[in-house]
Amino acid sequence: MQPRHVYVHVPFCARRCAYCDFSIAVRKIVPVDEYVDALKRELRIRFGDAKPWVLDTLYFGGGTPSRLGGEGMSRAIDAVRDYADLSAGSEVTLEANPEDITEHAVARWRDAGVNRLSIGAQSFDDDVLKWMHRTHDASAISRAFDAARRGGIDNISLDLIFALPDSVKRSWESDISQAIALEPSHVSLYGLTVEPHTPLGRWRSRGELDEAPDERYEREFLFAHEAMTAAGLEHYEVSNFGRDGFHSRHNSSYWTGASYAGLGPSAHEFDGLGRRWNKSAYVDWLRDLGADRDPIEQSETLTDENKTAEDAYLGLRTVGGLLLSDAEIERTKPWIAAGWARLIDGNRLLLSPLGWLRLDALAADLTLLRSR
């Protein structure tokens, strides 16, 4: 299999954020040599005879890939490049926390091929950042933007989390306006979800967490839509906004059903027919590779039913929309009347922001119709 998109999971974080249930490895000192050696082994074991292999997108996510530093990231990219070439105009993204972004590190990343940074800002309010257990303060975000641009990367995406508890007293309007003022090329929004095995999950089970009501989730989502689109960032996917020419090509591959490879602990991979995923814990991934074993945790083949559900769900997520049959057009008339969707070209359904707030229900309804 030679997919044109590769995801590499780098699990290291300084500590766990209050809401995070990703596969991470908390390390004060990042074991760069150990990680890069294991990544090389995974590439050799799983893709040793892949050449010629040309990538359109390469994405380092985490965890916090920027904790590998300038030199470590450069070595991780070189490891991938030993097996796969980057196409001319390829998109190479690195997720970075603000405090890791220095002009020197960015210049090193850029020289290694990185041309897009995704910065985990989350909020511009110091009290909110403390509540989230983030390791940066608000001033680090604008410093990171300056350093990124001075280092030679100005394609910058920024992540924000919305729908926080009332008790946190966050001003969403202020955070959105400060995000826009930095002129990012892309913004990703995440509504706070409370997962059981996180500090937030524990606070909730002790009755110490007042989750945001649905109305506020909806109000903040719609406010972001209005403000971002007014600032020239197209709302092109339920959670993502981008300037013209700066939509995430890597993430778009997930939404269009393209195949992709996944390397590193917990990384998922899709070959068009099914998925496989790696062992989640860093030490388990490392142990398998140390024994020259594929670190696979499990695989699954998509059933027709899975595929129908995924097609509906993915199609409705983006402004690409979903092609409908005549019967489906009939079925969706009430959604259109409610302002949740519209038809273009006669048979392609696009959800509005109000529709995206009901995405799961609408996708389930269409899946049911298609499965009959």
Ligand code: SF4
């Ligand atoms: S930096 Fe990201 S991956 Fe690491 S703990 Fe925080 S949210 Fe999780």
